[in-house]
Structure formats: structure tokens, C-alpha cells
Amino acid sequence: MKMTTGSVARRLALLSSLFLAATLGGCQTVQTTQAGAVGVDRPQRMALSAEEVNKASDQAYQKTIQQAKKKGVLNRNAAQVQRVRAIAQRLIPATAAFRKDAPGWKWEVNVITSKEVNAWCMPGGKIAVYTGLIEQLNVTDAELAAVMGHEIAHALREHGRERASQQVAQQTIIGIGAALLGIGDAGASLANVVADVTIGLPYSRGFETEADRIGVELAARAGYDPRAAVSLWQKMLKAGGGGPPQILSTHPAPESRIQDLRVYSERVMPLYQSAKR
16 A cells, blocks of 8 residues: 555554653663672663563573584583583672572573674573583683673663663664554564573673673672672783773673773772682
């Protein structure tokens, strides 16, 4: 059907109204974590419940693990697996400082053989560390704890749920617009969205800063020197040959990130000293 200029304008006006209704009425403000010693207390708005995101996350996680098994890259090095899981066992109890429910999550920890320098923690406590991170950076236990603490922090703050809420809202608006304009379906399953925002896409600068700060506190409470986060990022900067200017990146610029980590690792040093006793 051919649309006139007037009909297109009316449909776009309706789309704008629906957009406002979806963004303003479909979200709720939640408190995912306590502020901790590092003081992370930004209000968060969610359009998706924790239950539905955790269910979708489990589906995405099982698919990822099955694919790794099929390729023969899951938990191939027993010593590396033991090392990573031992660090996780010290970090997990420390999560109670931010969320009382977190130590009781159904945690799983795996190592995936890959040259990629990466790690992630899906909602609900499903952790994967890539061997490229361990081997290419030759990380110490404290540096590995810094990485894992950072990724766990994303799960504690439910950054995946927050990102997925944003993605689903956008897809809803796109889907409504496509229907109004007669151009078909633009949706995606929630499990795919969760996998994408957890593993595929970089987090925003704000999310990364929150995870950095919570991560150093988790490491300190677990008895790992939080200053290792600084040496870790110095290694990453050296290995990566620098990065784009901060204004052009979804992550904090390496120099800014290192400076922030210095400040917050010093702030949690008393926790580290107490944990060592």
C-alpha cells in the first residue's frame, strides 16, 4: 500500500508516542548492590526482571559451553582450571559485601582455550576465562583475581540485565516502527541478546568504571593485592599498543583507567591488609 506524506507523519508521531511510553513506563528503578567501600551507588533502571534475564542467561551459557565442548576447547588444561577455580573460591564469598544473595548463586567456572585475551561472567555467576588472557599476559594470581573480580562485578551490578533492557527496548521500538511502516520483523530472542551484551559487545565506560572499582574491592577482600589491577592494565596497554582516545571509545582510555584503579586500589588497601591477617 502506498503511503502519503500525511500518513507517514501520523505513523511516525504514533511511533514517537509509543517510544515515550515504552521508555518511561516500562522501566523500574532497582538497587542491585550495596555501595561497598568504593561507593558505587548509581540508580539503575530496568525493563526486564532478574528472573527472565537469568533464565535467558542460562540458555545462552549452556549453548556457549556446549559449543566449546564440541570444539574440544573446554577445560583442556587441568592446572589452569584448578588455578582459576581456586581464585574464584576466594572471590565468591567476598561478593556478600555487595549482595547478600550472591554467595549462594549457582556459580560455575570454566577455562576456554583461545588466543583471545578475554574473560566474562554471565548473570547468575557463570564465569569463563580464556587461556589467551592467562598465557599472553603471563598473569599473576592477583592480576587474574583483578580480571575475575571485574567480571564478577558486572554480574553483581546486573550490567547484562541493564544492557539487555536497553537492547530489548530498542528492538521493541524498531519492531513497532517496522510494523507501522510494513517492513517486517526485527526481533531477536532474549537469550541471544544476553549472550551478545555479555560476551560480544563492550560495556559502556560507566559500566566498566563501576566494575573496575568493585573488582578491586572484591580482590582486596579475598586477600589479593588490589594494586595488581594496575599492573594488569599496564600489561594490557603494552600488549595492545595503546588504544583510541577516550572520547571515541566505549571503554575508559587505558591511562584514565589505570589512574582510577590506582586511586581505588589504595582506598581498599585496609581491606586487603585485614584479609591477610
